[in-house]
Amino acid sequence: MKKTTLSESFYTFDYIPKISKIDFDTIKNHIIKNSNNTITDNILDYKHQYYPYNYHQHLGWALTYMSEVYQLDHNNYPVSIEYKNAFLIQKKGESIEKHNHLIEWDLKDSPNISVLLTVASGKKPSYLVFDFDNNRDQGRRWKIPLEVGKFIFFSSGLNHLITKNENDEELINVSYQCHFY
Numbered sequence: 001m002k003k004t005t006l007s008e009s010f011y012t013f014d015y016i017p018k019i020s021k022i023d024f025d026t027i028k029n030h031i032i033k034n035s036n037n038t039i040t041d042n043i044l045d046y047k048h049q050y051y052p053y054n055y056h057q058h059l060g061w062a063l064t065y066m067s068e069v070y071q072l073d074h075n076n077y078p079v080s081i082e083y084k085n086a087f088l089i090q091k092k093g094e095s096i097e098k099h100n101h102l103i104e105w106d107l108k109d110s111p112n113i114s115v116l117l118t119v120a121s122g123k124k125p126s127y128l129v130f131d132f133d134n135n136r137d138q139g140r141r142w143k144i145p146l147e148v149g150k151f152i153f154f155s156s157g158l159n160h161l162i163t164k165n166e167n168d169e170e171l172i173n174v175s176y177q178c179h180f181y
């Protein structure tokens with residue numbers, strides 16, 4: 001018998017090494033400085049807490065590192081879709097609503113995988129929560145703590161949310177959408 005996988009939902013994570021030259025305070029300051037207007041003012045859209053992505057050298061280094069780690073482990077090199085990348089800023093008491101990154105009417109242009117890189121967080125943990133089913137069990141959830149320097153790759157079709165920020169400090173993440181090349 002031969003097993004054929006028709007679809008797969010996954011996540012994997014790692015950390016940017018502390019010895020790297022990537023400075024998360026520099027990235028945080030860059031994001032705060034360049035986050036004047038959200039992608040949308042529509043509070044019913046999950047992107048109302050997403051800010052347009054603005055390149056910085058340290059972000060470039062981080063993306064290159066994360067892509068190379070993924071390639072070493074999975075034999076695919078993820079390349080970010082620049083216009084889909086965004087900064088996520090959650091003030092105290094804010095959460096990011098459940099959503100996924102597929103474009104239902106344009107699956108060809110939908111990203112293969114998504115990446116979340118945590119840039120700043122407080123002492124109280126916030127979580128990336130996946131809401132999924134395995135075709136028999138509905139409404140299953142899995143949570144992963146968000147920590148500075150931690151990056152999480154996951155299937156773009158996975159419904160996910162980010163829990164409420166319980167800290168006085170802002171929770172800042174970078175969202176990357178990627179294709180394989």
